[in-house]
Amino acid sequence: MIRLEGVTKFFGDVLAVDGASLCVERGEVVAILGPSGCGKTTLLRLIAGFERPDAGTVEVDGRRVAGAGVWISPERRRIGMVFQDYALFPHLTVTANVGFGLPRRIRPSRVPELLDVVGLDGLGRRYPHELSGGQQQRVALARALAPSPEVVLLDEPWSNVDPFLRESLRAEVTEIIRPLGITVVLVTHDREEAFSLADRIALVRDGTVVQEGTSEELYFEPASRWVAEFLGAGNVLVGQIVDGRVVTPIGRFPANGSPSAEAAKVLVRPELLELEPDPAGSGEVVGREFRGHDVFYRVRLDGVELVSQRPSTEVVPLGARVSIRLHEGRVAVLD
Numbered sequence: 001m002i003r004l005e006g007v008t009k010f011f012g013d014v015l016a017v018d019g020a021s022l023c024v025e026r027g028e029v030v031a032i033l034g035p036s037g038c039g040k041t042t043l044l045r046l047i048a049g050f051e052r053p054d055a056g057t058v059e060v061d062g063r064r065v066a067g068a069g070v071w072i073s074p075e076r077r078r079i080g081m082v083f084q085d086y087a088l089f090p091h092l093t094v095t096a097n098v099g100f101g102l103p104r105r106i107r108p109s110r111v112p113e114l115l116d117v118v119g120l121d122g123l124g125r126r127y128p129h130e131l132s133g134g135q136q137q138r139v140a141l142a143r144a145l146a147p148s149p150e151v152v153l154l155d156e157p158w159s160n161v162d163p164f165l166r167e168s169l170r171a172e173v174t175e176i177i178r179p180l181g182i183t184v185v186l187v188t189h190d191r192e193e194a195f196s197l198a199d200r201i202a203l204v205r206d207g208t209v210v211q212e213g214t215s216e217e218l219y220f221e222p223a224s225r226w227v228a229e230f231l232g233a234g235n236v237l238v239g240q241i242v243d244g245r246v247v248t249p250i251g252r253f254p255a256n257g258s259p260s261a262e263a264a265k266v267l268v269r270p271e272l273l274e275l276e277p278d279p280a281g282s283g284e285v286v287g288r289e290f291r292g293h294d295v296f297y298r299v300r301l302d303g304v305e306l307v308s309q310r311p312s313t314e315v316v317p318l319g320a321r322v323s324i325r326l327h328e329g330r331v332a333v334l335d
Contacts, residue, residue, distance in 0.1 A: 001026040001151065001183040002047060007056035007067075009042055009207075016042045018207035019056065026061075029177075029184040031194035034204035035230070040187045043204065044153050047185065048081050049074035061150055080144030081153045085160065086136050088128040088143075095124035098142045114142040118176055133161055134169050141173060145180075152177065154186040158193065170197060191231055195219075203227060220269070220330035228267045228334065233296075235268040235306045236334070246333060249302045251326050253333060265334040270309035274325040275299065275316050281323040288318045299324065 002024040009017040017039045024030045032040045045051045046058055049065065049072065057067030060079065065072035088097050098114055099107040115121050118138040128136055137157060144152050157173070158166045174197060177184055188194055194201050195215040203211045203218060211223045222228035225236060239248035246253045246264045250273070253266050275285070275297060286305070287298030290312065297308040297316060301324060308324075316322060 001028070001061055002185065003057075003059040004043070004046070005057045005059075005067075007043070007046055007053045007058060009039075009046060009051060010054050016207055017046065017053075020204070020208045021056075022202050022209055022212070024183060024185060026183055027181045029186065029197060029199045031186045031188055031198035031201045032204055033188055033191060033194040033201050036189055038204045039207035040189075040204045041155055042207075044081075044155055044185065044187045047151075048079055048153055049077050077151075078147070078149050079151045079153060080147065080149035082137070082140045082144050082155065082157050084156045086128075086140040086157075088136060088139060090128050092127070093124060094120060094126050094128075094131070094139050097128070097139055098124075098146055100143065102146050110146060114146055117145070118142045119172070134165060134172065137161075137169060138172070138176075141176065145182075149182065151183045151185065154184065156187055156189070158188075158190075166193070203230070205230075221332050222267065222334070225265065225267075225334055228332070233270050233307050233309070235270065235273070237266045237268065237304070238263055239266055249304060250306075250324055253331050267332040267334055268306075268326070270296070270307040272327045272331070273299075273306060273308035274327050275308055275310060275314070275322045276325065277316060277320050278323040279321050281321040283322045283324050285316055285318055285320045285322060288316070 004020060004022045007017055007020045020043060032043055034040045042051060046053055052071065053066055058065050060077055064070045065077055089100065092100065095111050099111045102110060115124055118141055120135060120138055120142065131139065158169055161169060170193065186197060200212060200214055201218055202209045205226065211218060211227050218227065219231050222231065228234050237248040239246040240263055241261055246266050248266055283299045283301040285297055286300050289296040293312060294309055295312050297310065299306045299308055299322060
């Protein structure tokens, strides 16, 4: 549905997007995830047509919309967009906001239909300031859906929302969009948001897509140490390669594609390390952070500090000696 090939964008001397390529299938929900300033919003604006690429091509539904002498304006791309601040007109009612830009003849039928879809039936006469943040977001979504777009773009729509409301708002938007079968691209810097919503994630760093895949693929099979650490806590252990396996203080792992090297780095996620109190254990708990549903432990083992994430029902006191077991799971050998 969306294809970007080698897209580059400069703002003066600043390189915002650097030869980025991305493919989004029809009906798919894809999150563009990355730290602040990495170019992810610029990528979204290139898809929408708010920015022109300096190199590369952008295609939507098999039609080239930018690049190589081609330029299709935003209003002709059949793309809806929900902005970070919703961009509602404060002097217009909900009905007028949703119907803005629609031909007058279809507003009386289309607007009530959309308000029903987003759960705002009966609120058409209210103004944006009379709505909650979640209701304003649904108005913005209804307006994006009004012209029956093939693609909807979401630019960090929950960044200004109270953290306690984000989860419920994400669930609401998902319930609205999924049944419609619309292709969705979401920009976010929140990995939990990307993990919970997206079918696939495109991870962006320094203006380029460094890895794509499902949440599980990126989390357990990162392409680099940067990807591994950006997506969550982890233990990176350096081990010697002996007979095609990486030997570390907590176990031996297949060396994958590095059999000719002498050493390799192994990524072990903290939830894979199980702790058992043991007076004769080789590890010592040197830090303990209670988080409610789980506890983060820092354990010193042979001069190396490891992190372990365990359910709060498993109590290991600070200073305890422990044995460390590796739970069966996916361990990645990093390049």
